[in-house]
Amino acid sequence: MIRFGTFVPQGWLREFRDTKESGKEWDSIKKFAIEADRLGFYSICLYDHFITFPELTTEPCFECWTTLSSLAPLTTKVKLFQLVTCQSHRSPALLAKMAATLDTISGGRLELGIGAGWGKKEHEAYGIPFEEKPSVRIKQMKEAVQILIKMWTEDKPTFRGKYYTIVEAINNPKPIQKPHPPIYVGGRGKQLTLKVAAQLADGTNLGGRCSVKDAEEALIALKKHCAEVGRDFDGITKSYESEFTIIDEDKTNVQNKIKKYMPRITLGKPTRVEDFISWNLIGTPHEIIDRIQEYVDVGIDYFILRFPDGLEIEPLQLFADEVMSSF
Numbered sequence: 001m002i003r004f005g006t007f008v009p010q011g012w013l014r015e016f017r018d019t020k021e022s023g024k025e026w027d028s029i030k031k032f033a034i035e036a037d038r039l040g041f042y043s044i045c046l047y048d049h050f051i052t053f054p055e056l057t058t059e060p061c062f063e064c065w066t067t068l069s070s071l072a073p074l075t076t077k078v079k080l081f082q083l084v085t086c087q088s089h090r091s092p093a094l095l096a097k098m099a100a101t102l103d104t105i106s107g108g109r110l111e112l113g114i115g116a117g118w119g120k121k122e123h124e125a126y127g128i129p130f131e132e133k134p135s136v137r138i139k140q141m142k143e144a145v146q147i148l149i150k151m152w153t154e155d156k157p158t159f160r161g162k163y164y165t166i167v168e169a170i171n172n173p174k175p176i177q178k179p180h181p182p183i184y185v186g187g188r189g190k191q192l193t194l195k196v197a198a199q200l201a202d203g204t205n206l207g208g209r210c211s212v213k214d215a216e217e218a219l220i221a222l223k224k225h226c227a228e229v230g231r232d233f234d235g236i237t238k239s240y241e242s243e244f245t246i247i248d249e250d251k252t253n254v255q256n257k258i259k260k261y262m263p264r265i266t267l268g269k270p271t272r273v274e275d276f277i278s279w280n281l282i283g284t285p286h287e288i289i290d291r292i293q294e295y296v297d298v299g300i301d302y303f304i305l306r307f308p309d310g311l312e313i314e315p316l317q318l319f320a321d322e323v324m325s326s327f
Helices: 014-019 025-039 064-074 092-105 120-126 134-153 193-200 212-229 250-266 275-278 285-298 314-326
Strands: 003-007 043-046 081-084 112-117 183-186 203-206 237-242 302-305
Touching: 003 314, 025 043, 025 064, 025 203, 043 064, 064 081, 064 092, 092 112, 092 134, 112 134, 112 193, 134 183, 134 193, 183 193, 193 203, 193 212, 203 302, 212 237, 212 285, 250 275, 285 314
Parallel strands: 003 043, 003 302, 043 081, 081 112, 112 183, 183 203, 203 237, 237 302
Antiparallel strands: none
16 A cells, blocks of 8 residues: 655745745645644654744744644544654653653554654754764664554553663553554664664655665665564555655646755755756656656555645645545
């Protein structure tokens, strides 16, 4: 089964600046999420960041978990997803409690994405300790996932790791989903991150700026790790993020949108248009269908989309009507 999720507007790269509805950002978020639910998207997603990136600006940026909790009673079917929760932003025990609560109030619609984290400036701004070594952050993430699973499935879980410890951490109510909500490990590091995914996760997200070739190479590595730990490779969901999904019936409009939005992610750094296109789903509906099929052919079965013109409902509707219906 091929699934499609979409980010809701959150404040990235001055999303809200193009609208005349200044001060009504929450209304735009609600409208977009409700429409995604109505159109049949599988999930809605938010980044777990506190400040806009790659630039740290004073633009509005809505916090991930409280926003998803607020959207839960306004939607009925979409899964509530984070791409991805930074393991160091909250203690694993607190995260387990928050997640169980959201799964309960949403009627079992939580999908938990978790990553090792990378935003050093953001950590420093908020006074959160930042581990410099990526390998250590990945080990911390692994312990965090182990704690999540124990707190979701055991009555009085205890865990003593090198980085995190819990002692009889009672967590009720438990999540509705059994044995627990699906956990997605974010990142495509072939040696460490994908190994954790093979060991513990229900799914993996290969992140943005991921070409078809990048996805294929990452999934080959994941399959190898699965074989080493005795895990069913086919039982793991493989997702990919299109940071800039640009769709329009008119090819000229597509080119104009590339010119408009590409500088927002590259920040003026030299980037080939060909590379930008290779990382994302860009084009007319038929071109995007063909592009998705290329990813499907190498093993991707879950597509997370971010529409840079996310305050507009029309691209979302066009994608649902012309692309999703083909899968």
